[in-house]
Amino acid sequence: xxxxxxxxxxxxxxxxxxxxxxxxxxxxxxxxxxxxxxxxxxxxxxxxxxxxxxxxxxxxxxxxxxxxxxxxxxxxxxxxxxxxxxxxxxxxxxxxxxxxxxxxxxxxxxxxxxxxxxxxxxxxxxxxxxxxxxxxxxxxxxxxxxxxxxxxxxxxxxxxxxxxxxxxxxxxxxxxxxxxxxxxxxxxxxxxxxxxxxxxxxxxxxxxxxxxxxxxxxxxxxxxxxxxxxxxxxxxxxxxxxxxxxxxxxxxxxxxxxxxxxxxx
Amino acid sequence: xxxxxxxxxxxxxxxxxxxxxxxxxxxxxxxxxxxxxxxxxxxxxxxxxxxxxxxxxxxxxxxxxxxxxxxxxxxxxxxxxxxxxxxxxxxxxxxxxxxxxxxxxxxxxxxxxxxxxxxxxxxxxxxxxxxxxxxxxxxxxxxxxxxxxxxxxxxxxxxxxxxxxxxxxxxxxxxxxxxxxxxxxxxxxxxxxxxxxxxxxxxxxxxxxxxxxxxxxxxxxxxxxxxxxxxxxxxxxxxxxxxxxxxxxxxxxxxxxxxxxxxxxxxxxxxxxxxxxxxxxxxxxxxxxxxxxxxxxxxxxxxxxxxxxxxxxxxxxxxxxxxxxxxxxxxxxxxxxxxxxxxxxxxxxxxxxxxxxxxxxxxxxxxxxxxxxxxxxxxxxxxxxxxxxxxxxxxxxxxxxxxxxxxxxxxxxxxxxxxxxxxxxxxxxxxxxxxxxxxxxxxxxxxxxxxxxxxxxxxxxxxxxxxxxxxxxxxxxxxxxxxxxxxxxx
Ligand SMILES: Nc1ncnc2c1ncn2[C@@H]1O[C@H](COP(=O)(O)OP(=O)(O)OP(=O)(O)O)[C@@H](O)[C@H]1O
Ligand SMILES: [Mg+2]
Numbered sequence: 121x122x123x124x125x126x127x128x129x130x131x132x133x134x135x136x137x138x139x140x141x142x143x144x145x146x147x148x149x150x151x152x153x154x155x156x157x158x159x160x161x162x163x164x165x166x167x168x169x170x171x172x173x174x175x176x177x178x179x180x181x182x183x184x185x186x187x188x189x190x191x192x193x194x195x196x197x198x199x200x201x202x203x204x205x206x207x208x209x210x211x212x213x214x215x216x217x218x219x220x221x222x223x224x225x226x227x228x229x230x231x232x233x234x235x236x237x238x239x240x241x242x243x244x245x246x247x248x249x250x251x252x253x254x255x256x257x258x259x260x261x262x263x264x265x266x267x268x269x270x271x272x273x274x275x276x277x278x279x280x281x282x283x284x285x286x287x288x289x290x291x292x293x294x295x296x297x298x299x300x301x302x303x304x305x306x307x308x309x310x311x312x313x314x315x316x317x318x319x320x321x322x323x324x325x326x327x328x329x330x331x332x333x334x335x336x337x338x339x340x341x342x343x344x345x346x347x348x349x350x351x352x353x354x355x356x357x358x359x360x361x362x363x364x365x366x367x368x369x370x371x372x373x374x375x376x377x378x379x380x381x382x383x384x385x
Numbered sequence: 386x387x388x389x390x391x392x393x394x395x396x397x398x399x400x401x402x403x404x405x406x407x408x409x410x411x412x413x414x415x416x417x418x419x420x421x422x423x424x425x426x427x428x429x430x431x432x433x434x435x436x437x438x439x440x441x442x443x444x445x446x447x448x449x450x451x452x453x454x455x456x457x458x459x460x461x462x463x464x465x466x467x468x469x470x471x472x473x474x475x476x477x478x479x480x481x482x483x484x485x486x487x488x489x490x491x492x493x494x495x496x497x498x499x500x501x502x503x504x505x506x507x508x509x510x511x512x513x514x515x516x517x518x519x520x521x522x523x524x525x526x527x528x529x530x531x532x533x534x535x536x537x538x539x540x541x542x543x544x545x546x547x548x549x550x551x552x553x554x555x556x557x558x559x560x561x562x563x564x565x566x567x568x569x570x571x572x573x574x575x576x577x578x579x580x581x582x583x584x585x586x587x588x589x590x591x592x593x594x595x596x597x598x599x600x601x602x603x604x605x606x607x608x609x610x611x612x613x614x615x616x617x618x619x620x621x622x623x624x625x626x627x628x629x630x631x632x633x634x635x636x637x638x639x640x641x642x643x644x645x646x647x648x649x650x651x652x653x654x655x656x657x658x659x660x661x662x663x664x665x666x667x668x669x670x671x672x673x674x675x676x677x678x679x680x681x682x683x684x685x686x687x688x689x690x691x692x693x694x695x696x697x698x699x700x701x702x703x704x705x706x707x708x709x710x711x712x713x714x715x716x717x718x719x720x721x722x723x724x725x726x727x728x729x730x731x732x733x734x735x736x737x738x739x740x741x742x743x744x745x746x747x748x749x750x751x752x753x754x755x756x757x758x759x760x761x762x763x764x765x766x767x768x769x770x771x772x773x774x775x776x777x778x779x780x781x782x783x784x785x786x787x788x789x790x791x792x793x794x795x796x797x798x799x800x801x802x803x804x805x806x807x808x809x810x811x812x813x814x815x816x817x818x819x820x821x822x823x824x825x826x827x828x829x830x831x832x833x834x835x836x837x838x839x840x841x842x843x844x845x846x847x848x849x850x851x852x853x854x855x856x857x858x859x860x861x862x863x864x865x866x867x868x869x870x871x872x873x874x875x
Contacts, residue, residue, distance in 0.1 A: 189755070189762060191676070218765025228756035231779045240774065241764040291760070298764055 137162040137302060137332040138183060143197035145178050145187065152178045154356040156197075160349075165328050167343035167364065168336045170353035171379065176336045177225055179353070180304050183334070184220035185213040201302070218245055221300030223308050225336075227287035229279035229294075234271050237279040237290060238262060241298035257297055264326070265293025266319030284311040292320060296327070303327060305335045309342065321346050340380055344368050352376045391444065391550050395557045399437035402561035406432035406568040414570045423575035431574045432564025434581045440557035447549045455541045459534050467530035477531065484527060484535035485542075487516040494519045503536060604853060607846035614840040615639055620847060626810035628830065628841045639844045641851060643810040647820035648852075651731045651806060652795035654816060658735025659795075660788055663742025670743070671750040672772055683747070690740035694800040701733040701805030713817055721817035723807070728816045730805030734798055738791045745790065749783030750776060782867040789863035793856045799824040823848050 138160040145153035153175045160166050168176045178187070185206060187193040199206050206216055218241075230237050238258045241247075248254035258275070262268040267289040271282070279290055288311050295303060305324070309317045324346050327333050337343050343350055344364060351361040352373075360367060360376045371377045407429035414420045421428075460478055468477055491497040496515040501507055513527050568574070612620070623640020666686060670679055706724025713721040713728075721728075753776050761771040777784070799822075807819030808829065830845040837843075 184763065186759060186763060189759060214762075214765055214767050216765075217763055222763040224756065224759060224763065226756055228754070228760040230757060230760060230775050240761070240766075244764065244766050244770055294760075294764065 135161050137201065139198075139200045139203075140182075141198045141200075143179070143182060143195065143199060145175070145182060145196075146194045147178075147190070148192045152356055153182070156353075156358045158351060158358060158361055160332060160334060162332045163328055163330070164349055165324055165333045165335060165347040166349045166351065167347035168334065168351050168353060169338070169340070169343050169379070170359075172338075174353040175356045176353050177306050180222075180306055180334060180336055183302070183304055184217045184222055186217070186222065188213055218298060219300055220302040220304060221295040221298055223288075223292050223295045223303070223305040225306040225310070227284060227291050227311070229282070229287050229290050231278065231280055233276045234262075234279045234282070234290065235275040238294050238297050241294065245298060247298070261293040261297035264296050264323050265289045266316055266323060267293060285313065285316055288312060289316060289320065292323070296323070300331065302332045302334070305333065307336050307338065309337070309339070317342070340368070352379060354379070388444075388448075391553060392441075394554060395437055395440045395444070398440075398554070398557040398561050399433040402432035402436045402564050403429035405561075406565045409565060410568040410570060410572075410574075413568075421570045422573050423578075427574035427578050428568040428572070430578050431572075431581075432561060432568060434578065435564035435567075436557045436561035438581070439560050440553050443556050444549070444553050447545075447552070451542070451545045451549070455538060455545060458541060459538045462537055463530055463534050467528065480531055481534045481538055484516070484531055485538040487519065488512075488535060488539060491515045491519040503540065505533075505536075507532065507536070601853070604846055604850045607843055608850045610838075611840060611843035611847045614843065620844070624812060626826070628844070637841055639840065641823070641848065643812045644821065644823045644826050644848065645851075646812050647727070647802075647806070647810065648796055648822040648824075650727050650816065650820060651734065651802060651822060652792060654727060654731025655734035655738055655795045655798075656788070656792060658732055659738035659742050659791055662735070663739045663791075664746055664784065666739065666743040667746035667750055668772060668777075671747050672768065672776070683744070686740050687744055688740075689737070690744070692737070694737065694798060695804075697733050697737050698800040698804030701729050701801055705729050705733055706805065709817070720815070723819065725805060725807035725819045726817045727806055727820050730802050731816070733805055734795055734801050737798070737801065738794060741791045741794060742787055745787035746780070746784050749780045749787065752783070753779045785866050786863055789859055793859055796852065796856060796859075797824060798822075799828060803828070823852050827852075 136159045138158075140156060140158045140160075143153055143156045144151070156179060168180065170176055181187045182195055182199060183201075183206075187195055195207065201216075201220065204211065230240065232240070235258055238261050239248075239254055242254060242257050248257055259268065259272075262271060267286060270286060271277075271290075279287065282290060288308060292305070292308055295305075309320055312320060321342065324333055324335065335343075335347065347364045349361070350364040350367040352359045352367065352371075352375075354375050360371060360373045362372075367376060368380060371380065407425045410421060410428040411418075411425055418425070456478060459481060460474060463474065463477055463481070468474055488497065488502045492499050492502050496519050497507075497512075509527050509529065509532060512532055516527075620639055620641055622642065623638055624642055625638045625640050626643045627638040629637045670683055670686075674682060702724070706726070706729045709726065709729055709732075710721055710724050711717060713719075715722075757775055757779055758771055761775045766774070802822045802825045806821060806825075808821050808825065809819045810826065811818060811820050813820065827845045827848050830842055830848075
């Protein structure tokens, strides 16, 4: 990759999947993300926590350039994935998004059948050579999304006809189906019951074997359960970023402590 | 009393009732406004509503009914002997009405005094000459029964108008009293006004529906009349359209098929132009264009919708027709004889329909939630993949609706056809031949001096009815498609 000056440094470089430096995001005049620098590690679950409106979703959307679709949004700073600047002119955002998958805060199934919802990404990227292979991909994705048993008899029913929690799992399955290297999940369990939540958390843990996963959550318990690293955002600043166990037992910043103990938010 | 004054008086009574009811309920409540069930203005509105609405309804009903009653009364006064052999009671009544109008004009211009115009001693010659002086249209010498009937007609109308004023004002006053007396703190004025508003809205809706019903009924009756004179099977299945215009005997061929074929052929050509162009324009405007381009391009495109169709017709006749002849005519490919052809009209009609398709589709595409697009981009889809596979399917019901709307416009279009496609009814597959449509023939059948009771004129209603049924079917079909799609994907 790079000629690293020392072996210790190189170990860090290969371990870091996403490196963000001095990221600023503006929505017109609203400065939503201020000076955020963070190194997200590969094969790790990173949790973003923080009060509502602090910019978690905004920062997450920077990582796969989804903010490009918002006219008034401007992103400054440098974000590298595998050492490649994703805001470089030569980078194709379409390719990038195939590599960095995303589950949105609000479930957004397409007005298509459940099957077509899942097969959408694999079809676009030509991942299956024939129908049997596609069927297999779809089934695998639905199983990983913990929704297979509920929908296996009605794969041709519209995805929009599912319940809110089912739609959320459908969207998770849809994102997983394209086999991204990084998966960004914006509150993926906000509408799920405890059983489905446990299944999704299991999935996240499984994904960690191969991918980097970033998850935004409002549940401290969930962050503590599934993540190895935790970043605490407050009013557009990254206040603290450390090992999850450290954040939850011995935070350095007083704001982090008040948030996780429920005094601000 | 002129109608306008009567109307103002009713409004004044209503306004007075409003103020009185309001102040009455306020004084009854003393200083404590919270003791009132509703806001004071509701009590006022209730009283105003109760005085104005029944009075105005009575006014309208009276204005509608009076002419019938007076006509009947006067008509029975005319002895059978006064009706000439080649005339009818209706014609004589028309003359009576004209004479009565003439008397009004003569009085207004000072040629006759009101008293003389009413008196039985009015001389026929004096009446005739003063009517002519006043500029009334009287064809010949008045006859005694007609003059008498006209005088009676005027007298009845005057009495009717006077009683109408009295009745309307009394009803307004009764309503006002009722509304004012109701105004007590416990009365639920707010709910009453709410019911009144609802009734008003229902009335507006029923006027629209009843008018449609009226139009359909008039079509139906005339169509039945036509089928009495002309066999329906020949109308629906006849392959030739050749009306004999003079009405001097000679059987007409009134088969609708050549006209329907022309209508469909031209509409299909028009839709083949309008749907792709309009849809692509809509996609560009809503998905690709920058806000600046959009702000300029969208209104420009919509200007097309404001151009009168006769201008499009001229465009077809003077520009598109000759252009097509140059390419496909005898000097070119040799397929086309003259500028008026299915192709000419279809192309121009297609241009006319572009803004309908584009502006409706644009609104519908814009209504597709951004989250849907985000979902697709988030999976690594390009913009055109997103549009083709997510946005358009989501917008499809609306787009189908827009296309069917454009289709009904195409089927109903007349001016472009008259100027662009010619007037020859023909069953042919060649799009470079002149053809004509149902609407164009409706116009030509009704704008001659043909007798209105002849099949040649009445066929227009049958044509209109057919067109109506077809467009209705098209709309129902559109609704069905939209519903089916909705059930599937919502
Ligand atoms: N599309 C947008 N246009 C304008 N401003 C936006 C937009 N999206 C977010 N913002 C602003 O950016 C700031 C951060 O919003 P963001 O959605 O990132 O918060 P969040 O941390 O995800 O909150 P939540 O936990 O409620 O989802 C807010 O002040 C918000 O008003
Ligand atoms: Mg958010």
